[in-house]
Each structure stands twice: as structure tokens, then as C-alpha cells.
Amino acid sequence: MKGLVYMGPEDLRLMDRMEPKLADNQVLLRVKYCGICGSDMTMYAGKHTRLQPDTVLGHEFVGEVVEIRTDKQSDLKIGDYVAVEPIIHCHQCFYCKSGRYNLCHHRGVYGCDVDGGFAELVQAPLDKIIKLPKSGELKKMALIEPLAVAVSVANKCQFRVGDTVVVLGGGTIGLLVAQVMEHSAAGNVIVSEIDPYRLQKARALGLNAVNPNQEDLESRVKELKKDGADVVIDSVGHAEAIKTAFELVRRGGLINIVALYHGKVPVDLLQLVYSEIDLKGTFIYTYQDFITAKELLERELIAAEALITAVYPLAEAVDVFKKMHYKNEGLKTLIKVF
Ligand SMILES: [Zn+2]
Ligand SMILES: [Zn+2]
Incomplete structure (x- = not known):
């Protein structure tokens, strides 16, 4: 089978790989679509600390079940469409046992x-495995992973009906967060973005x-709320963004950072104390966020399709990564694998 293999910085190759062998309680999927994520671009550039050469990338994938190996009772069948919640964790530590396995010390990710x-x-x-409906577009379901991030962000914002929410950054995550917030009855959501597209x-x-x-x-x-925003979400990750977040948030409001900051940035902790601002970070998701994301997509409450701005076959993936490394336009790019 073909796989897109990381061999070193800016060195991806489409190679023949051994077919995976199933252990107990595992499922084999024929991948249909896999999304390219910002973290895939970090990996491509050779800037990911854990990634080793000879690894197939990709964690935002959906596909069809071709083999199931288990004695357990399961309603999963060959031919079902599924997504995979791609976080690996130890199941043993404090975080895993308390349901916050996104914080597990031994956490890993597919791809x-x-x-x-x-x-x-x-x-x-x-x-x-998250079973997906057989009807409808599988393509849009490839956004289930970034949407699970957005659900996780929204769930950590403690907002109330009618709140004013500012989302800094209108990339895939920002636009998904904004939509989730709107559906969760925050009253006024503003997206701040400078890129015209x-x-x-x-x-x-x-x-x-x-x-x-x-x-x-x-x-x-x-204009929406005299005192300022109840909630500000930072999906940008620049010093300027966190400064803006502190300018926009009202006293007693909440700032939630989902962007991954590289390097340290100054933060006004005096304002944090004087104004009793809640400063939060949200890192990925857990299984339940995936289930919620699936339901939102199924019920067509989120315009996911509109965020997919390009789809390329696996044969072109090496060139697609190269191009995106130099110029990353559009929102979500998918690779059609099969
Ligand atoms: Zn991702
Ligand atoms: Zn753990």
C-alpha cells in the first residue's frame, strides 16, 4: 500500500509500505480523506520534537472499515464509515483516569x-472509532477532528446566553469555534481577521x-457590550493577539487560548488580577468532544464543507505539502486517499 512518509525536514515521500497487521481490538480502515493540519506543516518543516523519520503523517482521517479483530460485542461492521479519535494515551495515569487524557504525560498522536x-x-x-452515518458526504466528516477542538474550546468558555464573544483569527479553527459558539447561544460572535480571503x-x-x-x-x-467582550478566544498565537485579547475582554471576562504559541510573550498580569480575568488554555479534545462534533456535522449545524478549500489525490500530496510550506492559502486542504 502507498503511504506518505516523513523522512526528514522538507522530505516527504510517497512510498510502498507494509500493510498494518491488526492486534486484538483493532480495526483496519481504508482511508478516504485525510486533512492537512497546521501541525502537519510543523512536522514537514522538521520542527516537531517527537516525530522520527519513517513515519506516515496524518491525524485527521476518515475511512471505511475493511477488517475488525475483536471478541468484544460491537455494532461495527465491515463497510461502515468511521472517523478515528487520533490521540494515544497510557490509560493509567492520573489524567487518563480522571478523563483528561489530552493531558497524559505519555500522550501521542496518529501521524x-x-x-x-x-x-x-x-x-x-x-x-x-467513531461510527459515521453511511448517508451524506464523507468528505465534510474529515473536519470532525478540528471541529472537536472547537467544541472543546467552547466547552471551556463558561459563557452565558447573550454573551459577546470575540474570536481572534479566522482560520479553520477560528471559524469552527465561531460557529460552535453561535450554535451554543452566545449572543454576539465577532471574528477578527486581516486576511481578505x-x-x-x-x-x-x-x-x-x-x-x-x-x-x-x-x-x-x-457597540455590542459596553464593558467589553465576555469571552475572547485566541486562535492566532502572536504577541499582538494576546495583547488585543486583554484590551477587548471585560472585567471578570475570560480569555481562552487555543493557538500554539512558539516562544514567550508578555502578558499584563496586573490587569489579570485587577480585572479578575480568567485566562485559559485549551489543548485538543477528548472522545466526547468528537461525539459532539459528529452530531453537529450530522445535523448540518456547522458549515464544514465551506471550509474545505482544496482536495488533492494522494499522488499529489508531496507537491501539495511543498507548496503549502512556502505559501499557505485557503483554509482546509484535504487529501483524497482512496
Ligand atoms: Zn489537526
Ligand atoms: Zn495517561
């Missing part, structure tokens, strides 16, 4: 610590999008 979804076949544990995309999704270089974001927020 980095084990072979991932940019391959014709991939194995996955039965307890990480992403702005237009956000507006096409019916979101209230502002270009802070052209309009005064703070006064737009204060």
Missing part, C-alpha cells in the same frame, strides 16, 4: 508517534467579521 492517515490503510483501536469566507458563513486594520475592533465590540 507522529505511530503511522497515520495519509496512507491507503491504517489500523486503529476499536475504542477510538478569510474575512470574505467568514462573512459568507454569516459570521460578523471585522478587519481590525480597517475598523476599530474595540468599538465594534463595545
Whole structure:
């Protein structure tokens, strides 16, 4: 079978790989679609600390069940469409046992610590399989993983009906978070983005999008809520973004960071104390967020399809990564594997 293999920095190769052998309680999938994530680009650049050469990348994949190896009772059948919640964890530690396995010390992810979804076949544990509806578009279901991140972010915001929410950054995660927040009855969601393409995309999704270089974001927020935003979500990850978050949030409000910061940035901790601001981070998700993401997609409450801006066959994946490394346009790029 073919797989897209990381061999070193900026060195991806489409290679013949051994077909995965199933252990007990594992499932073999024929991968249909696999999304390219920001972290895949970090891996491509050779900047991921755990990734070793000779690994198939890809953690945002959906596919069809071709083999099941288990004695356990399961309603899973050959031919079912499924997604995989791609986090590997130890099941033993404090975090795993208290349901927060996204924080496990021995955490890993498909497409980095084990072979991932940019391959014709991939194995996955039965307890990480999410069964998808057989009807409808499988393609949009490839967004279940980033949507699970967005669900996890929203669940950590403690917002109330009618709240004003600002999402900094209109990339895939930002636009998914904004949509989830709208469906969760936060009253006024504003997306702040400077890239014209992403702005237009956000507006096409019916979101209230502002270009802070052209309009005064703070006064737009204060038109909605005099004291400032109840919640600010940072999906950008620059010093400027966290500074903006502190300017926009009201006293007693909450800032939730989902962006991955590289390097340290100054934060006004005096304001944090004086204004009693809750500062939070959200790292990925757990299984239940995946289930919620699936339900949101199934019920067509999230415009996921609109965020898919390009689909390429696996044969072109090496070139696609190379191009995206130099210029990353659009939102979500999918590789059609099979
Ligand atoms: Zn991802
Ligand atoms: Zn653990």
C-alpha cells in the first residue's frame, strides 16, 4: 500500500509500505480523506520534537472499515464509515483516569508517534472509532477532528446566553469555534481577521467579521457590550493577539487560548488580577468532544464543507505539502486517499 512518509525536514515521500497487521481490538480502515493540519506543516518543516523519520503523517482521517479483530460485542461492521479519535494515551495515569487524557504525560498522536492517515490503510483501536452515518458526504466528516477542538474550546468558555464573544483569527479553527459558539447561544460572535480571503469566507458563513486594520475592533465590540467582550478566544498565537485579547475582554471576562504559541510573550498580569480575568488554555479534545462534533456535522449545524478549500489525490500530496510550506492559502486542504 502507498503511504506518505516523513523522512526528514522538507522530505516527504510517497512510498510502498507494509500493510498494518491488526492486534486484538483493532480495526483496519481504508482511508478516504485525510486533512492537512497546521501541525502537519510543523512536522514537514522538521520542527516537531517527537516525530522520527519513517513515519506516515496524518491525524485527521476518515475511512471505511475493511477488517475488525475483536471478541468484544460491537455494532461495527465491515463497510461502515468511521472517523478515528487520533490521540494515544497510557490509560493509567492520573489524567487518563480522571478523563483528561489530552493531558497524559505519555500522550501521542496518529501521524507522529505511530503511522497515520495519509496512507491507503491504517489500523486503529476499536475504542477510538467513531461510527459515521453511511448517508451524506464523507468528505465534510474529515473536519470532525478540528471541529472537536472547537467544541472543546467552547466547552471551556463558561459563557452565558447573550454573551459577546470575540474570536481572534479566522482560520479553520477560528471559524469552527465561531460557529460552535453561535450554535451554543452566545449572543454576539465577532471574528477578527486581516486576511481578505478569510474575512470574505467568514462573512459568507454569516459570521460578523471585522478587519481590525480597517475598523476599530474595540468599538465594534463595545457597540455590542459596553464593558467589553465576555469571552475572547485566541486562535492566532502572536504577541499582538494576546495583547488585543486583554484590551477587548471585560472585567471578570475570560480569555481562552487555543493557538500554539512558539516562544514567550508578555502578558499584563496586573490587569489579570485587577480585572479578575480568567485566562485559559485549551489543548485538543477528548472522545466526547468528537461525539459532539459528529452530531453537529450530522445535523448540518456547522458549515464544514465551506471550509474545505482544496482536495488533492494522494499522488499529489508531496507537491501539495511543498507548496503549502512556502505559501499557505485557503483554509482546509484535504487529501483524497482512496
Ligand atoms: Zn489537526
Ligand atoms: Zn495517561
